[in-house]
Amino acid sequence: NAGVTQTPKFRVLKTGQSMTLLCAQDMNHEYMYWYRQDPGMGLRLIHYSVGEGTTAKGEVPDGYNVSRLKKQNFLLGLESAAPSQTSVYFCASRGTGRNYGYTFGSGTRLTVV
Amino acid sequence: DAKTTQPNSMESNEEEPVHLPCNHSTISGTDYIHWYRQLPSQGPEYVIHGLTSNVNNRMASLAIAEDRKSSTLILHRATLRDAAVYYCILSNAGGTSYGKLTFGQGTILTVHP
Secondary structure (H helix, E strand, O other): OOOEEEEOOEEEEOOOOOEEEEEEEOOOOOEEEEEEEOOOOOEEEEEEEOOOOOOEEOOOOOOOEEEOOOOOEEEEEEOOOOHHHOEEEEEEEEOOOOOOOEEEOOOEEEEEO | OOOOEOOOEEEEEOOOOEEEEEEOOOOOOOEEEEEEEEOOOOOOEEEEEEOOOOEEOOOOEEEEOOOOOEEEEEEOOOOHHHOEEEEEEEEEOOOOOOOOOOOOOOEEEEEEO
């Protein structure tokens, strides 16, 4: 089925460890986004990309890096994980024109201890 | 970014219509009105979006006020599966915003059997 796939679904990290979250979409969407959601709160934008090879900072970019080497993939990296980065991470993509709705992945639940 | 105001929570009975209001008095002429919903432990799901005219799809209807300062999401017959947090979001595809979604707290919809 077409959609957005996030891997892994769950992960526990120790403080200071690094990891990469992968987001893949098969809808040929230009725009991709990474959000985080803390308990009881709405989603906050971390980084986004408007096309292959481009990235930009969102609302809460500190402590994260991203890359968009291929149109279908958007990677979110944590170089040195901190407990404050414990959250659920959602990736999303969207098309343009009539196909304007966002499609979200099912999320990655990350715990930093 | 223009903000939206939604009630914190609403309740409905199964098989009855539900009208979820949203105020967006500072909306700009190029802002689209988006609705997403988030079921427990899932990523947000696109419901509907519109610019000026009322919109219908298989999930819901979107009624937009003539001055565009408010809108209403209409679920024609609520089911237990419609229990979720509903987010009303303004998104501008142009300029420097690149169609980013800014999530508020949303409306928690409870559906009673």
